[in-house]
Amino acid sequence: MSSITWGGAALDRARTRHLLQEYGVYAALVLLFAVAVVLNTSFLSIGNIRAQLLQVTPVLVVALGMALVIGTEGIDLSVGAVIALAAAVAPLYLGYGFVGMLAVVLLVGAVSGALGGAMVAFVRVQPIVATLSLMIGLRGLANIINGNSGKPVTDGAVATLGIGNFLGVPVMTWVAAGCVALVALLVRRTTFGRQLVAIGDNRQASRLAGLPVRRVLVTVYVISGVLAALAGLMLVGYSAESDPSTVGLNYELSAITAVVVGGTPLTGGRVRVLGTVAGALFMQLIAAVLQQHNVYQSYQQIIEAVIICFAVYAAQERGTR
Amino acid sequence: MSPTALQPTALPPEPSPAPGPGPAPTPLSEQLAYQLQRRGAPAVLVLVAAIASITSSAFPTWGNISTILVGNNFVWLLALGMTFVIITGGIDLSVGSMYALGGVLGAYGAQHGGSALAIVLPLVVGAAWGGVQGLLVARARMAPFIVTLAGLLGARGLMQALSNEGATTYIVPKNSFFASLGAGTWVPLVILAVFFALGALLLARTRFGATLTAMGGNENAAVLMGLPVVRAKVLVYLLSGTLAAAAGALGAARLQSGVTTIGVGYELTAIASVVIGGTLLTGGSGSVGGTLSGVLLLGVIHNLIDSHFSQYGSAFTDTVNGGFLAAVVLLQTLLSRTQQLP
Numbered sequence: 001m002s003s004i005t006w007g008g009a010a011l012d013r014a015r016t017r018h019l020l021q022e023y024g025v026y027a028a029l030v031l032l033f034a035v036a037v038v039l040n041t042s043f044l045s046i047g048n049i050r051a052q053l054l055q056v057t058p059v060l061v062v063a064l065g066m067a068l069v070i071g072t073e074g075i076d077l078s079v080g081a082v083i084a085l086a087a088a089v090a091p092l093y094l095g096y097g098f099v100g101m102l103a104v105v106l107l108v109g110a111v112s113g114a115l116g117g118a119m120v121a122f123v124r125v126q127p128i129v130a131t132l133s134l135m136i137g138l139r140g141l142a143n144i145i146n147g148n149s150g151k152p153v154t155d156g157a158v159a160t161l162g163i164g165n166f167l168g169v170p171v172m173t174w175v176a177a178g179c180v181a182l183v184a185l186l187v188r189r190t191t192f193g194r195q196l197v198a199i200g201d202n203r204q205a206s207r208l209a210g211l212p213v214r215r216v217l218v219t220v221y222v223i224s225g226v227l228a229a230l231a232g233l234m235l236v237g238y239s240a241e242s243d244p245s246t247v248g249l250n251y252e253l254s255a256i257t258a259v260v261v262g263g264t265p266l267t268g269g270r271v272r273v274l275g276t277v278a279g280a281l282f283m284q285l286i287a288a289v290l291q292q293h294n295v296y297q298s299y300q301q302i303i304e305a306v307i308i309c310f311a312v313y314a315a316q317e318r319g320t321r
Numbered sequence: 322m323s324p325t326a327l328q329p330t331a332l333p334p335e336p337s338p339a340p341g342p343g344p345a346p347t348p349l350s351e352q353l354a355y356q357l358q359r360r361g362a363p364a365v366l367v368l369v370a371a372i373a374s375i376t377s378s379a380f381p382t383w384g385n386i387s388t389i390l391v392g393n394n395f396v397w398l399l400a401l402g403m404t405f406v407i408i409t410g411g412i413d414l415s416v417g418s419m420y421a422l423g424g425v426l427g428a429y430g431a432q433h434g435g436s437a438l439a440i441v442l443p444l445v446v447g448a449a450w451g452g453v454q455g456l457l458v459a460r461a462r463m464a465p466f467i468v469t470l471a472g473l474l475g476a477r478g479l480m481q482a483l484s485n486e487g488a489t490t491y492i493v494p495k496n497s498f499f500a501s502l503g504a505g506t507w508v509p510l511v512i513l514a515v516f517f518a519l520g521a522l523l524l525a526r527t528r529f530g531a532t533l534t535a536m537g538g539n540e541n542a543a544v545l546m547g548l549p550v551v552r553a554k555v556l557v558y559l560l561s562g563t564l565a566a567a568a569g570a571l572g573a574a575r576l577q578s579g580v581t582t583i584g585v586g587y588e589l590t591a592i593a594s595v596v597i598g599g600t601l602l603t604g605g606s607g608s609v610g611g612t613l614s615g616v617l618l619l620g621v622i623h624n625l626i627d628s629h630f631s632q633y634g635s636a637f638t639d640t641v642n643g644g645f646l647a648a649v650v651l652l653q654t655l656l657s658r659t660q661q662l663p
Contacts, residue, residue, distance in 0.1 A: 075466070119647070125654045126602050128412065128466070132589060133650060137643020143636030253470065266464045296486055301478030305471040309457065312467050 021315055025263055025278045032282060036289045043292070050170060054163070054238060056284035057176045058083075058231040060277060062251050063258035064183045065224030067276045070259050071187075072200040072220050073268025074120060074127035079228040079255060081138035082112045083248025086232030088142035090158070091151050091242050098157035105229050112138055113225020117218035135252070142244035150243030153236050162237020172234045179227065184273040193271075196220060200268030257283055257304070261311040283307075358656040359599050362614040369621055379628060387506040389620040391575075394420075394583070397513050397616050398568035399591035400598075401520050402561030404612045407595050408524070409557050410537045410604025411458065411465035414588050415450070415472030416565035421584035422480040423447055423569025427499070428491035428579030429483065436499035439574075443566040450476060451562020455555035469558075473588070480581060487581040493574060503574030512571065516564070521609040529553065537604030593646045594619055601657060 036043045062079050069076045086105045093101040112134060119130035164171040187193040195216045199206045207213045231251070236242050262279030264272045286307065290300045374381040399416045406413045423443040430439035450472065457468045481487055493500045503509055524530040532553045536543035544550050573579050598615025600607025622645065626638050 119651065123651055123654050125650050129592070129596060129602055129650050130647070132592065133643045133647035135643070136589060136593075136646065137640050140636045140639025140641075140643060144640060253474075256467075256470065260467060266467060296482065298478040298481035298486060301474045301481070305473075305475035305478065308467065308471040308474070309463070312463055313461055316463065 060280040061231040063255040065227035066255040071271035077131040078134035080248040080251040082228040083232035084142040084244040086229035087242040088145040088244040109225040109229025113222040117221030121214040121217035158237040354656040395568040400594040402564035403591040414469040417584040417587035418476035419565035420569040423566030424573035425579035427570030427573040431493040439499040443570040447562040447566025452559040455558030459554035
């Protein structure tokens, strides 16, 4: 009898851990939001929520692509540089109208992603180095294109994407919501999503099972590049200028943080889209609360570091490594 | 990044007992690929330096050479520590922040307590920070990438807290012993040479070095052989943190102040130097000598770009850097794959 109770207790502990891993980030998000509101009721004001959304949305868009890449046991360090490249290219093609410019910018993102993806898929370079070389090279290229200086961007459509409102919610957040829905569908309802997760779990087995490993890998990095380019355009619209030496700096870190805090394991084989959304919101909320209560940026960074470590440790499956 | 990934090591192919009759001889192409992958960097370095010396009279002057040797903010030491980490199959992204923290700590120590404190304080903090990272990697079994990413944020936060959000700049007193460590060419060069000599001995001639190579090749096998894998891992990150902080302190001594905006992206330069030097990112193979030539090669190339293409600015340097790194990594991966073919 006692052994059964003991087994039950162990089972309970396992279940608690499982629940924490699955829903911990949502609970933490709600809790933190409640704390933020209690500490400062003006946190609920439309103006503040809008400001927070404008800040978190580009990170979220980048993080969606990053979640897919991490799902394949990869990493994409080049997203910040792709943002800069998109920002540098955008003003050059404004003459073709918004749609033409959008097409060119997204194409630039796709090509950048394809470069990294091809290195990872065909030559089997480690993702971290392949995208690292792109990260260094592409930002340099963006600076060359823009002549090492910022350019003002005064296009109406770009500004709408950056700071416009639709039904009281920023336009870019609507766009991001669309991206979330698409990526969620992609992961859950398509063959591609299944293949992606299978490759992340075990690349060798997937290849032997006849999955198109290389095509899926390249596509994943292309998606990440396209989403980063889209985020770049959002940032250009938000700041009404294109400065490749500063735009998108450290976005790769913010995106990886959002994905990891959202519970996607770095070891691949699983993509949590809604978790990533919650992770991005959580990190934004932390930063906002600390900022509003005048905590220095230095302590903010240290707190963020601790959160990352804790989230990864909590999300880790025991005994599998 | 996972140390247990199915990555064959790139050790020289032993004449293994093949299923056929007698040991199979190593094909020439494999030997060539191995030599090129391991010794490509010094060869290219000699080649580039020779061409530069012939085509430009400004290149082989002592002033220019000393710029190449000590003008890179002591990224040497970051790359040395990174070599050890990468040989175990890990990565340390925190070294750039640790460089800045070491510099501020060194300048703080020099201003408030004298040269002894200026030397001891960065080393102790660097060792402690690296040791904690090592414990998280080795004991809690967290991915090195993410632990040191958090370390990157945390160390920079600590540095900013110490400098009152960058508002306070600590000054190293002139004519102090600490300032003389970073001044001129010869003193820093001798310090770097001593560190590299010790590092090369540690990796190639000690039990600790052999353990690192073994666990980078196959961690599970190393554990089963009874090697002290956990201890070695902690020590590797501790070493990397200490060296990064030491580099930062040397940099502060040279600049005579603790610059807070320095060090961003240095981890990338360090990783690039190590990779160019022929150390495999999958772990299990690499050398301190390779890293030495990797750092030198990057230094020479930067120097050439600066002197010949300075009108295009630093953006051009970045682009060439990225392209060069990509080319080297592609070549290395192809070469090491040649050896893995059965």
